[in-house]
Amino acid sequence: MLSAIHRGRYGRQVIETDRHLSRIKDDSLESGKNRANWMEETMAHIVVLGAGLGGTIMAYEMREKLRASDTLTVINQGTTYSFVPSNPWVAVGWRDRDDITVDLSTVFARRKIALRPEGARKVLPKENRVELNDGSFVDYDYLIIATGPDLAFDEVPGLGPDGYTQSVCHIDHAMAARPNFDALVKKPGPVIVGAIQGASCYGPAYEFAFILDTALRRAKVRDQVPMTFVTPEPYVGHLGLDGVGAPSRCSKAPCATVTSSGSPMPR
Numbered sequence: 001m002l003s004a005i006h007r008g009r010y011g012r013q014v015i016e017t018d019r020h021l022s023r024i025k026d027d028s029l030e031s032g033k034n035r036a037n038w039m040e041e042t043m044a045h046i047v048v049l050g051a052g053l054g055g056t057i058m059a060y061e062m063r064e065k066l067r068a069s070d071t072l073t074v075i076n077q078g079t080t081y082s083f084v085p086s087n088p089w090v091a092v093g094w095r096d097r098d099d100i101t102v103d104l105s106t107v108f109a110r111r112k113i114a115l116r117p118e119g120a121r122k123v124l125p126k127e128n129r130v131e132l133n134d135g136s137f138v139d140y141d142y143l144i145i146a147t148g149p150d151l152a153f154d155e156v157p158g159l160g161p162d163g164y165t166q167s168v169c170h171i172d173h174a175m176a177a178r179p180n181f182d183a184l185v186k187k188p189g190p191v192i193v194g195a196i197q198g199a200s201c202y203g204p205a206y207e208f209a210f211i212l213d214t215a216l217r218r219a220k221v222r223d224q225v226p227m228t229f230v231t232p233e234p235y236v237g238h239l240g241l242d243g244v245g246a247p248s249r250c251s252k253a254p255c256a257t258v259t260s261s262g263s264p265m266p267r
């Protein structure tokens with residue numbers, strides 16, 4: 001998840017205003033006009049870029065922390081929230097697209113969060129604005145960026161759903177993987193599951209290996225599907241985090257494993 005907060009023009013003004021708040025209060029405590037001006041000055045527009053796991057939760061949290069005068073906008077690619085961790089279940093048919101997606105227009109409207117589904121083309125930090133894909137602009141005082149991963153299938157020739165492998169990184173990939181899972185059940189054969197070097201998150205590869213194992217058992221074809229797990233991790237269970245749990249437990253998994261040294265791990 002790429003996330004960052006850029007302070008905007010208005011944000012600095014808010015701090016400046018806070019610093020002088022007591023003086024303003026002293027000078028014009030009774031002045032309704034000045035009070036109205038102060039309220040106007042401190043109003044801020046917060047923009048969240050990306051409505052995935054990070055952006056949506058951020059927007060909800062922000063809404064609770066903002067003042068009534070502040071406004072909140074989420075810019076996303078489309079109106080749909082998709083729960084990424086459930087993608088493996090979609091790939092083996094345990095869930096459908098509708099089960100793991102939510103239409104954000106209604107839930108955001110209920111929480112007074114504006115939604116711009118056009119997607120962002122460019123962030124213009126010097127101007128405190130985001131250019132959308134339709135050529136329109138959204139101005140901000142604070143920008144929170146949560147646009148998710150840039151999937152690097154291009155780094156390994158043939159990798160990814162446009163190449164020769166299946167993916168559960170995105171709901172569309174998982175949907176595309178499902179007919180291939182069905183084909184595997186109809187005509188069982190060897191399967192390789194894994195993650196590649198440079199991946200930021202290895203857990204889903206293990207998760208998918210076990211989900212696939214269960215789904216094949218339920219389809220009563222597991223005995224006809226030799227499974228191999230391939231990973232660049234220095235040891236099984238490293239997960240890109242230098243280990244979660246005991247590696248010896250992982251080596252008892254019912255599949256052959258090839259690590260970055262190229263040597264198979266004991267079954």
Ligand SMILES: Cc1cc2nc3c(=O)[nH]c(=O)nc-3n(C[C@H](O)[C@H](O)[C@H](O)COP(=O)(O)OP(=O)(O)OC[C@H]3O[C@@H](n4cnc5c(N)ncnc54)[C@H](O)[C@@H]3O)c2cc1C
Nearest residue numbers: 001050051052053054076077084085119120147148169204
């Ligand atoms: C199979 C799998 C299982 C996982 N399981 C777990 C788990 O159990 N626990 C866990 O903590 N994590 C898990 N993860 C990781 C977790 O899903 C990600 O870390 C998380 O989804 C990242 O959230 P995000 O908001 O950064 O990105 P995403 O959820 O990918 O959301 C990014 C959003 O930004 C939008 N966007 C992108 N570009 C633009 C643009 N130019 N303009 C507007 N919008 C844009 C996209 O449309 C999307 O809505 C799993 C990941 C996978 C793939």
